[in-house]
Amino acid sequence: MLSKERLLELGIEDEKAEKILEEVNKDYVPNYRYKEVKDNLDSLNEDIKKRDKQIEGLKKHTGNKEELEAEINKLKEENKKDREAAEGKLSAIRKDNAITEYLYGQKVNNISVVRKLLDADNIKYEDNKLIGIDEQLKTLKEDETLKSLFKETKMTGANPRIPGDNPEKPKGLFDVVIGREVDNKDFNPWG
Structure with missing residues (x-):
């Protein structure tokens, strides 16, 4: 997901980064x-x-009034039960989505793993607010074996140079192969 921090890392000014994110x-x-x-x-x-x-x-x-009333009352009860079940299911989905959104905001590295570690039964979702998740996350963050789930990790690694790049950079494997091709026209790096 695109973030303001990522845009700033790419060298975009603060005001422009906000406008880009807004758009x-x-x-x-x-x-x-x-x-x-x-x-x-x-x-x-x-x-x-x-x-x-x-x-x-x-x-x-249509012919029997008592049968019709009994059938209507039966259907009303069935519809009431179905409505309650649907509202319960929708409430569970909203709670689940709120937890996911909250974890995104906490910059969790692996949301699916952290979700499995949380006790969802002890998390309440009332008035668009999660109650009880902060304590659980604090406990997970304090566990030394789980620290990597919450740290912002940045991947680093070597990038091969492309011919024409700054020659002051150290040569990578790509530069060596290109250099051999230039020196020896018959050289085939793939065998």
């Missing part, structure tokens, strides 16, 4: 948020199909 993030929707909305839409579409079938079923009971 990039304007239409960006995180994957977990998209999944939440899609699951909600799928659930609503299933409910609509189920209700359409229920209406068709009620048309069969």
Whole structure:
């Protein structure tokens, strides 16, 4: 994910970095948020199909008032249970997404591993706030064996030089191969 720190590392000025991030993030929707909305839409579409079938079923009971009322009450109870189940599922998805978003904000190196280490049952999600996650993360950060999950690690390594680069840089493998090709036209580095 693109961050202001990364843009500053690339040599972009502070004001321009903010404008770039604002423009990039304007239409960006995180994957977990998209999944939440899609699951909600799928659930609503299933409910609509189920209700359409229920209406068709009620048309069969047009002659008997008691049977019709009993069927309506039965369907009301079923719909109430289905609604509660769907709300519970959506609430669990929102909690899950909030935890993921929180871990992104904490600059966790491996979110999937940290999620498995967290006790989700002891984390509450109320009024768009997570309760109980800070204590668990603090405990994980204090564990010496898990420190690497929370540190910002920067990958380093040698980059091969491209001909025409600054000649004061030390030569890499690429430069040696190119140099041999220039010196010996019949040289084949691949065998």
